[in-house]
Amino acid sequence: MSSEEGLSSTITDWLFFSSWWLLLPFIMLLVVVAFVVAFVLLLYMISPLISPKPLKLNGAHVVVTGGSSGIGKSIAMECYRQGAFITLVARDESKLVQAKKEVEKCAINDKQVVLCISVDVSKDYGQVESVIKQCQEKLGPVDMLVNCAGMSFSGKFEEVEVERFRSMMEVNYLGSVYPTRAVITTMKERRMGRIMFISSQAGQIGLFGYTAYSPSKFALRGLAESLQMEMKPYNIYVTVAYPPDTDTPGLAEENRTKPLETRLISETSGVTQPEQVAKIVVKDAVQGNFNSSVGPDGYMLSALTCGMSPVTSITEGLQQIVTMGLFRTIALFYLGSFDSIVRRCMIQREQAKAADKRE
Ligand SMILES: NC(=O)C1=CN([C@@H]2O[C@H](COP(=O)(O)OP(=O)(O)OC[C@H]3O[C@@H](n4cnc5c(N)ncnc54)[C@H](OP(=O)(O)O)[C@@H]3O)[C@@H](O)[C@H]2O)C=CC1
Numbered sequence: 001m002s003s004e005e006g007l008s009s010t011i012t013d014w015l016f017f018s019s020w021w022l023l024l025p026f027i028m029l030l031v032v033v034a035f036v037v038a039f040v041l042l043l044y045m046i047s048p049l050i051s052p053k054p055l056k057l058n059g060a061h062v063v064v065t066g067g068s069s070g071i072g073k074s075i076a077m078e079c080y081r082q083g084a085f086i087t088l089v090a091r092d093e094s095k096l097v098q099a100k101k102e103v104e105k106c107a108i109n110d111k112q113v114v115l116c117i118s119v120d121v122s123k124d125y126g127q128v129e130s131v132i133k134q135c136q137e138k139l140g141p142v143d144m145l146v147n148c149a150g151m152s153f154s155g156k157f158e159e160v161e162v163e164r165f166r167s168m169m170e171v172n173y174l175g176s177v178y179p180t181r182a183v184i185t186t187m188k189e190r191r192m193g194r195i196m197f198i199s200s201q202a203g204q205i206g207l208f209g210y211t212a213y214s215p216s217k218f219a220l221r222g223l224a225e226s227l228q229m230e231m232k233p234y235n236i237y238v239t240v241a242y243p244p245d246t247d248t249p250g251l252a253e254e255n256r257t258k259p260l261e262t263r264l265i266s267e268t269s270g271v272t273q274p275e276q277v278a279k280i281v282v283k284d285a286v287q288g289n290f291n292s293s294v295g296p297d298g299y300m301l302s303a304l305t306c307g308m309s310p311v312t313s314i315t316e317g318l319q320q321i322v323t324m325g326l327f328r329t330i331a332l333f334y335l336g337s338f339d340s341i342v343r344r345c346m347i348q349r350e351q352a353k354a355a356d357k358r359e
Pocket residue numbers: 065066067068069070071072089090091092093095119120121122148149150151152171172175198199200201242243244245246247248249250251
């Protein structure tokens with residue numbers, strides 16, 4: 001036997017007769033753990049590169065349109081609690097004065113100021129531009145603009161007055177374009193700022209009864225995506241918030257004409273308090289997150305409808321990749337149940353009508 005043959009037989013013996021392979025699972029486990037650790041380290045290394053620096057609200061000038069009521073008022077209070085100077089914008093002066101008092105109660109130092117401006121944000125761009133100029137002269141350049149002025153309306157498509165489709169787009173869409181347009185030049189010059197748009201869960205899915213309202217909220221998403229791509233190099237960050245039904249005077253008003261179907265479908269994601277919405281959206285805007293959602297349904301809807309919207313952290317991107325298929329599966333069940341709500345309501349109505357005729 002040659003020495004070469006001896007060596008190969010030793011190796012074969014070792015491979016087949018020693019029990020090194022018992023260690024194989026451990027070796028594999030070690031490799032997997034090493035990969036996971038390396039991946040997590042990589043994430044932490046890269047994430048500060050793509051997440052913006054948080055905005056300091058202390059001493060910042062925040063303009064809140066629709067700040068005299070509901071979600072807008074709560075957002076103003078939340079910012080005031082963090083030391084901001086606030087400009088409240090809305091039409092009704094008495095509501096503005098009342099809201100100013102409530103916001104002032106949240107002061108954390110005696111330098112803070114609340115300014116009120118009465119203007120319709122949806123009608124005349126020149127007017128909006130001039131009030132923004134006024135408030136910048138008094139409280140300094142705007143650091144954060146919260147576009148919250150808006151209204152909702154629900155009703156069946158053929159029963160909604162045609163005029164309503166125009167007014168919804170005017171208030172909810174143009175009423176966000178005008179103030180944004182009025183603050184953006186100064187923000188670009190200063191290379192800093194935050195713009196927030198308050199859309200709605202009805203700006204992520206179209207629902208029964210929202211043929212006039214939903215499109216005006218979907219429009220904000222298109223505006224926000226385009227604007228964010230233009231503004232990112234100037235260190236300006238855009239946030240779109242998608243709240244569910246929120247307990248405000250606006251919702252109470254909407255409920256007066258709400259079709260049964262819309263009510264039953266909206267109940268899926270429940271009713272939130274405006275303070276809760278305010279906390280979440282202000283935090284997201286400060287961090288510069290593009291997307292801001294409330295509650296578990298809101299989270300699922302946002303992951304599901306992320307499309308080509310910008311990501312603000314690697315974790316967010318990974319979550320979207322991993323959950324998309326699962327959430328779509330869940331969504332199909334939701335859609336099925338919405339369809340069945342609509343069908344049942346229709347059958348009920350027709351039966352009631354037939355009974356009426358017989359009488
Ligand atoms: N409540 C809810 O369930 C949800 C609401 N949203 C959105 O959040 C925003 C606020 O809603 P909510 O707090 O319920 O509403 P409210 O009706 O309680 O408040 C609306 C605010 O906007 C102001 N406003 C309305 N129209 C104009 C205008 N043309 N120019 C200037 N200010 C205006 C109002 O003041 P004034 O009338 O004096 O001008 C008021 O301050 C809306 O855009 C709404 O679509 C989104 C999801 C859920």
